[in-house]
Structures are given as structure tokens and as C-alpha cells.
Amino acid sequence: MTVQILPERFKTEDQRALVADLGAVLERAPLFVPRMPRSGKPFSVRMTNCGPLGWVSDIDGYRYQPHHPETGAPWPEIPQRLLDLWHEVAGVPVGPEACLVNLYGPGTKLGLHQDRDERTFEAPVVSVSLGDTAVFRIGGTTRKAATRSMRLASGDVIVFGGDDRLAYHGIDRILSGSSSLLPEGGRINLTLRRVTPF
DNA sequence: TAGTAACG
DNA sequence: AAAC
Numbered sequence: 001m002t003v004q005i006l007p008e009r010f011k012t013e014d015q016r017a018l019v020a021d022l023g024a025v026l027e028r029a030p031l032f033v034p035r036m037p038r039s040g041k042p043f044s045v046r047m048t049n050c051g052p053l054g055w056v057s058d059i060d061g062y063r064y065q066p067h068h069p070e071t072g073a074p075w076p077e078i079p080q081r082l083l084d085l086w087h088e089v090a091g092v093p094v095g096p097e098a099c100l101v102n103l104y105g106p107g108t109k110l111g112l113h114q115d116r117d118e119r120t121f122e123a124p125v126v127s128v129s130l131g132d133t134a135v136f137r138i139g140g141t142t143r144k145a146a147t148r149s150m151r152l153a154s155g156d157v158i159v160f161g162g163d164d165r166l167a168y169h170g171i172d173r174i175l176s177g178s179s180s181l182l183p184e185g186g187r188i189n190l191t192l193r194r195v196t197p198f
Numbered sequence: 199t200a201g202t203a204a205c206g
Numbered sequence: 207a208a209a210c
Binding site: 034035036037039041042043044045055057062102109110111112113114115143170171 | 199200201202
Binding site for chain 1: 208209210
């Protein structure tokens, strides 16, 4: 098992500081609704990004690009405390290039998927949970592999590395009202990724 | 197949 | 009815 869980890696004070950092990101890079390739069906999660590259999905497919799909502006910088986290836990001599910001409200789900649009899988994916607890599902590296459910609470960090870098995972449900961290409620997930080889 | 719906 |  190379999925590493760091429970409550961020205490309340640092979680609040992260939320403030994200407020600045959201001002410059508004949330957008991703859509499924081909069908154009909308996701229930809303997204934005920070970093040199951002992950987007629309009718043309999944990809990383350097600009916001609606404003055309470059993504804002990744907040320093997230860069610090990466350098502490990722175990690679380079920084992350993308930080996907996912906002989950009540009823938001994200189906089982792999993070596989990067051009390198050498670096792990580092994920931070903030706000309401999520019912998270994780499986193996094939769709048929058994899955298990676990809860992710505010401040928890997961590192997907090694054999589990390509593990299928998703969000079954958000436990609304389980945290008071976010003024509007809901959950934010931050996903730090290296996109290009190093 | 990062989506949905129907079924048991 | 919700979860799977």
C-alpha cells in the first residue's frame, strides 16, 4: 500500500490560512463547470486551478493548459504553504506544476477515475481535504479491482505514490454540515501534481 | 468510464 | 430510503 494517509496534517489554524489563500486564488481564477468529453454532460463538482498548468475537461477532452478556460488568464500561483507541503511529502526534487481546486456542495459526487493525464507518473499526487467530510472510494489500478470506502476529514492529506499513483478513486458523498471551516459550507479538495517529466 | 439511469 |  503506497497510498499514504496523513490524518489532520493541517490543524485548524493552518486550514483557515489555506482557506484565505484560496480566496485569493478564486478571485483571479473563478470556478468553472467542467464537462464530459464527447457528451458535454456537466460535472457536479466545480473547479479551478493554480500553478503553471491547470487541469480542464470539456467536450474536446481532458487536458492541462496554462490558462483559464473562460477568462483566458494565466492561473494564479500555487500558495507557498502548499508548495511547502509538497516538498515535505512528495519525495521528488522538483515542484508541482498544477494544483486542481475542486469545490463540492451537498449532493456533489465524482465518479471513480484515475489521475492519468500527466506526462509523468514519477511524482506522487498529493491531495488536501478542507471543510465537510467526504465519503471517499479507492480501488486498484484496474476498474475491476475491489474498492473500499473511507472518510476524508478537513485537514487530512493523502499521497498517491508508487504502485498506487494510478489507483482508481472517487467521491461517493459529502457529509453536509460536518465542518464549519468554509463559510458557505461544502468541501474543497486540492490536488497537487507534477505534469511534465523531470 | 472525472457522466447518468435503472434495477435488485 | 440510501448505499452500493
